[in-house]
Amino acid sequence: MNTTSYILSSLSLALCFLTVPILGTAQSYMTESGHVEFDSSVPLHSFTGVSDHLIGKIALADSIVDFYVDVHTLETGIGKRDNDMLRTLEADKYPFAEFYGKIISDFRPLNNQPRKVTVKGEFAVHGVSKKITITGTLQKVRKEIHVEASWTLNMKDYNIEPPGILFYRVSEKIEVSISATLSSN
Amino acid sequence: MRSQLKFYLIPAFILLFSIQSFAQMERKRADIVEPVETFWAPTLITQTTTETLQARNLNVTIMHSFGIATSNVVQNFFGLDNIQNVRIGLDYGITDNWSIGIGRSSLFNVIDIRSKFALLKQNSDNSTPISVALKGDFGIVTQENRRPFKDDISTFSSVIISKKINKQISLQLSPMYGYFSSVDPGNQQHLFSLGIGSQINLSERFALTAEYHPIIGEKNRNTNNAFSMGLNIQTGGHVFQLFFASTRWHLEQYAMAQNSEQFWAGDFRFGFNVNRIFGL
Numbered sequence: 226m227n228t229t230s231y232i233l234s235s236l237s238l239a240l241c242f243l244t245v246p247i248l249g250t251a252q253s254y255m256t257e258s259g260h261v262e263f264d265s266s267v268p269l270h271s272f273t274g275v276s277d278h279l280i281g282k283i284a285l286a287d288s289i290v291d292f293y294v295d296v297h298t299l300e301t302g303i304g305k306r307d308n309d310m311l312r313t314l315e316a317d318k319y320p321f322a323e324f325y326g327k328i329i330s331d332f333r334p335l336n337n338q339p340r341k342v343t344v345k346g347e348f349a350v351h352g353v354s355k356k357i358t359i360t361g362t363l364q365k366v367r368k369e370i371h372v373e374a375s376w377t378l379n380m381k382d383y384n385i386e387p388p389g390i391l392f393y394r395v396s397e398k399i400e401v402s403i404s405a406t407l408s409s410n
Numbered sequence: 411m412r413s414q415l416k417f418y419l420i421p422a423f424i425l426l427f428s429i430q431s432f433a434q435m436e437r438k439r440a441d442i443v444e445p446v447e448t449f450w451a452p453t454l455i456t457q458t459t460t461e462t463l464q465a466r467n468l469n470v471t472i473m474h475s476f477g478i479a480t481s482n483v484v485q486n487f488f489g490l491d492n493i494q495n496v497r498i499g500l501d502y503g504i505t506d507n508w509s510i511g512i513g514r515s516s517l518f519n520v521i522d523i524r525s526k527f528a529l530l531k532q533n534s535d536n537s538t539p540i541s542v543a544l545k546g547d548f549g550i551v552t553q554e555n556r557r558p559f560k561d562d563i564s565t566f567s568s569v570i571i572s573k574k575i576n577k578q579i580s581l582q583l584s585p586m587y588g589y590f591s592s593v594d595p596g597n598q599q600h601l602f603s604l605g606i607g608s609q610i611n612l613s614e615r616f617a618l619t620a621e622y623h624p625i626i627g628e629k630n631r632n633t634n635n636a637f638s639m640g641l642n643i644q645t646g647g648h649v650f651q652l653f654f655a656s657t658r659w660h661l662e663q664y665a666m667a668q669n670s671e672q673f674w675a676g677d678f679r680f681g682f683n684v685n686r687i688f689g690l
Contacts, residue, residue, distance in 0.1 A: 272689075278440050280435065280438075282435055291434055291435050293435070293437055295439055295440035295442075297439075297440060297442060297444070298440045298442060301689075302464075302689040303464060303467055303687050303688070303689045304463070304464035304467065304506075305464075305467075305649075305687045306646070306647070306687070306689075308447045309644065309646045309647075310646075312614045312644075313614070313646065320439055321437050323437065325434055387646075
């Protein structure tokens with residue numbers, strides 16, 4: 226085999242292989258307007274932060290789940306508190322809260338009922354990444370997938386110092402939940 | 411044999427890179443432009459800042475000033491035994507740019523109604539490089555003094571211009587005008603000042619502040635330009651402002667009109683403000 230025919234054959238073969246991820250893309254679902262919220266509590270008071278800028282992608286072909294949100298889009302209803310939160314998260318330095326992992330539970334073709342799934346991967350915020358396992362639901366609705374999940378985040382695990390002074394401190398444990406409808410790519 | 415190995419290896423590498431490029435989405439920052447937080451509270455020490463409340467947010471402030479810290483230090487415990495003035499105030503955000511408020515000072519039982527409107531807000535993308543706000547205050551002395559109501563009125567107005575220079579330093583200039591409906595002989599009914607304020611952030615939680623009220627034109631008798639310096643402590647809910655000040659007033663028109671102490675001569679008092687914002 227001479228060099229030219231070898232290169233041509235290699236490229237042809239690679240092109241065939243490349244169709245595999247392209248097919249994978251065809252089975253992936255995406256959103257740029259998912260909902261994420263967290264519940265936090267301070268003595269005698271609790272508050273919720275929300276964002277509708279959750280970006281996510283689920284690729285069924287290889288079971289990949291990829292979500293992230295720019296923490297600057299989180300709002301708690303009090304502008305001053307939003308600024309405090311961004312300072313605590315060092316948002317200029319670490320702008321994203323993100324999860325990247327794989328569906329590890331048995332995952333049969335979806336029907337219209339919500340199906341319980343377990344995903345395992347890395348959750349990162351404040352520049353610290355930890356392996357976590359999250360249980361949620363996936364529901365196929367026509368050409369879309371609706372996903373819901375929630376878990377508890379311990380701020381200490383991510384080197385986030387709960388704001389406060391003396392006895393007045395935000396609870397270290399934050400309840401995080403996401404809800405998103407992803408459209409077929 | 412070696413040629414055959416290459417035949418399979420090269421496309422395998424190409425395949426590997428193609429899978430990796432698909433694997434994780436590129437992280438993109440949200441396209442949002444936000445107002446910059448120039449100061450940590452709507453009030454620096456006595457001076458109003460350009461910070462406005464978000465719509466439907468209520469700011470509760472409690473402001474205290476004590477006696478002169480440097481006279482009769484032991485007997486008066488650095489002036490803490492002599493509470494001079496306490497102002498309790500509420501401010502409410504009607505919109506993100508307009509707030510109204512009411513407060514009561516224990517000194518002369520002055521009740522004041524005030525409003526602030528943000529004309530410009532410095533933006534995170536620097537498309538608006540400065541913040542500008544207008545402030546008005548209407549004060550009434552409610553202490554019994556056998557004077558007609560019309561003699562108990564004072565007003566205050568200012569244009570507040572501020573800029574956050576960098577992550578650490580914020581500066582503010584406030585041309586201000588105070589009016590008193592009735593004054594003692596020799597005192598001024600109309601007072602002008604160019605307020606100067608600054609904040610230096612030491613960390614995410616602590617900041618140093620200073621403010622000065624130099625009077626432009628004639629001052630009242632036995633009155634000096636008011637100066638204060640303080641430490642802000644931010645706790646994720648409250649902003650505590652501990653300060654040393656020459657004036658015992660928490661209203662700007664009175665800080666211009668009545669301040670007999672000279673800060674740099676050692677005549678200063680301790681005081682503190684507590685700010686707490688609630689979402690309604």
